[in-house]
Each structure stands twice: as C-alpha cells, then as structure tokens.
Amino acid sequence: MLAALVGVTAFTGATILNGQMDSHAVDVTQAVPVVASAGLLQTDAAADTALVPYAARFSALVSAAAITALEDMETAEDAAANNSDLKQAGSTAKAALQAAAAEETPEESAKEETVEVPVSASTTGVAALGVISGTGVRMRSGPGTGYSILMTMRQNAAVAITGKDGSWYKVLYDGTSGCISADYVTRYESAGGLRHxxxxxxxxxxxxxxxxxxxxxxGSVQSGAYVTVTGIEKGWYAVSYNGASGYVSGxxxxxxxxxSTAAEAPAETPAEAPVEETPAVSEPVTGTVSGSYVVSLAQQYLGTPYVYGGSSASGFDCSGFTMYVFSQAGVSLPHGATSQLSYGTEVSRSDLQPGDLxxxxxxxxxASHVGIYIGGDQFIHASSSYYNGRCVVTSSLTETYYDGHYYTARRH
Structure with missing residues (x-):
C-alpha cells in the first residue's frame, strides 16, 4: 500500500490562478478545512480556448473560493456568482463548492454572558452603546420572541441602548426603535477604541x-453627515469627522x-432562519427612477443573508440584490455584475447620486461586485465578506478594499 503525506497551504483564488503569492494570501489558521482532490482546481483545456480571456481563470476561481474564507474583502465566490451569466462558473465548480460546504460543521451562535452594571451616568437619552455579538440577531417590536421582527442585525453592528425591560435591551438603530435580547449584546457605558x-x-x-x-x-457637522464613533462617555459619543475629534450628544x-469594532469575530451560524419580507411598494414608478425610492426599497433588506446565486428576499448575491431591488422599481436588470454594466448611463464617482449602481x-x-449608492460616500450591497457578516449591509466607499477596487457607476 502506497502512503503519501500531503501538506496543505491556504491560498486565495487570485494566488492559485496567478501562481504567485499576493496580498490575498492568508494564514492556514484562517483557511477553510479542505477534504478534496487536487482535480477540483484543474480547468478543462478545451474549455479554456472557447471562453473569453478571463473565463478560464473563473473556472478555477469558484473552486478556490471553496478553500478560502477571508474576513476583510468581497470573496472570489461572489465574483464568480455574479459573472455566472458569462459562463465563467460551471456546474462542476459549483458542485465543488457545495461539497466543500457540506463538509464544514456550522458553529453555534456565540452568546456572551451579560454582566449587570450600575445605572448609567448618562446625561442624554442614550444609556449605553451596544455591540451585537452574534450573526442573525433579531430586533423585535417588544421584549420577547413573541413580538414581530423589525430587522435582522449583522454581527458587530452598534446600537444605542436606551433602557432595559427584563432580559431585553431597548435599542435604537438607524432611526428604528425596538428590543434585542441582552444575551446577544455587549454593553459599553464608558469605552474608547471602538469604530462604528x-x-x-x-x-x-x-x-x-x-x-x-x-x-x-x-467643530461642527451638518445633518445627514456620517461620523466615525470611537467611544462613549455619559451618553455622549466620542467621534472623529474631517480631522476634528471630540464628543457629540448621543x-x-x-x-x-x-x-465595526477593531477586533472582528469569525462568522457564526444564526440562531434563527431569516424571514422573507415583502417590500411595501407605494406606487408604480414610471419614466426616470427615483434614486431615493430605490434606496428606500434597498434598505428594507438590511441584514438579509448573502446566498450564492440568490435573487430573492430570502437571500441575495450582490447582483441578485440589485436586480431584485430595481425590479421593484420597474427596472429590469440581468443577474450578473458585468452584464449590469451594459444598462443605464455611466456617471463619474464625483457625480454619484442616491440610487446609482x-x-x-x-x-x-x-465587474466582480455591485451595490447601490445611498449618499454620503455610503452604499448598500449584499456582501460576501465575513468581515461584513455575509449579508446586506451599508459600507463606505472610502474603506480600503472598496476604495481600491472601485471601478465605475451607472444611473437608471
């Protein structure tokens, strides 16, 4: 019997395809365990000559995505999923992904023990800042699981804690008030070194x-501007904005x-399955699409999980999300980021308006990724990044990854 010792090194899709190390390489402790044959990473020579120049690279790309799990960037899996209409992700590669996923054991949602603290010395309506400690945590309309779900929170999202009812915190998030179980919230009354x-x-x-x-x-800041929240003291947020640092009333x-906080936790399995929601469409849109209307539709799906190839309210990939949202506004788009480049009118980054892709x-x-601009250098998108909790989130175009990989924009 022939015995062989196989050493495993973790690479990203770009590393495997280029045959060299780059900034996307990760430590083996970050990599997804692999039990697969080397054949999964091979491409068909005949197919290589039949596809567009970058098609062969995507044939291996999806397989590479099965063995890598980076936290601070959009994944190769997403790039492949959102170019599948260009035949760059075949059924064999997709099967490899599914097989690798089946071999992984989901982790239970982490519960952090909440330690009771003295009554806050807050001088505002904000008693404390809370950080969501699990993925798929629900904000409900009241203090109990029998109350309706208002939204699904992403891991490491920050909420304003305004009170407590039994074992549930009363919270505010992006203008919505509700309740979240204290088991899934880390509470800060006096803290620094945060980043929200x-x-x-x-x-x-x-x-x-x-x-x-x-x-x-x-200094001062105007309505609608986004500030970086770095801490909290007496109900006042420590913030930085345009070079000025100080405190503002919560x-x-x-x-x-x-x-998000500086220390990111690994992805976890939600305790509850996401609930499909139906958007409240006010009236049909004719002619030019209202950007603010598109944004309002998109924001209804914050927290919806990322799903490879998904294009429904139960789960999206990035182009599936933009296709779905724009269809609600009466605009038909294909399922594919690169294909969506052929629709609408190109606009410069300096001329971005809410509703632009x-x-x-x-x-x-x-095009490996796509989202919807909402203003203030922010955009909403179905993110495949573990850093973002693999769900629909709002991110900044100034974040290192998105700023460095920004390509173009289209208006409808």
Missing part, C-alpha cells in the same frame, strides 16, 4: 472637547451600518 458609524440627525451638531454641553466646541446621532473590480472579472 453614525449619521447626524440635527441640523447642525457641535463637536465638543468633552462629554457635556458646557465644553467648548471644536441624542443627535443615529448609529447605522458602515463601521456602483461597481467594483477584482479577481480578473470585468
């Missing part, structure tokens, strides 16, 4: 040198998607 995003709700909000209204103003900042380029694809 908040949207200013006051007409003009002063940034002050200390956490009280008597401290001197060191009453006038809505915590929202777009930021923004495209990104990676893994050798013409």
């Amino acid at each position: 995003t908040g949207r200013v709700t006051a007409d003009t909000l002063n940034i002050r040198s200390g956490p009280d209204s008597g401290s001197s103003a060191v 009453d006038y900042v809505a915590l929202c998607a777009g930021g 923004v495209f990104f380029q990676d893994y050798g694809a013409v």
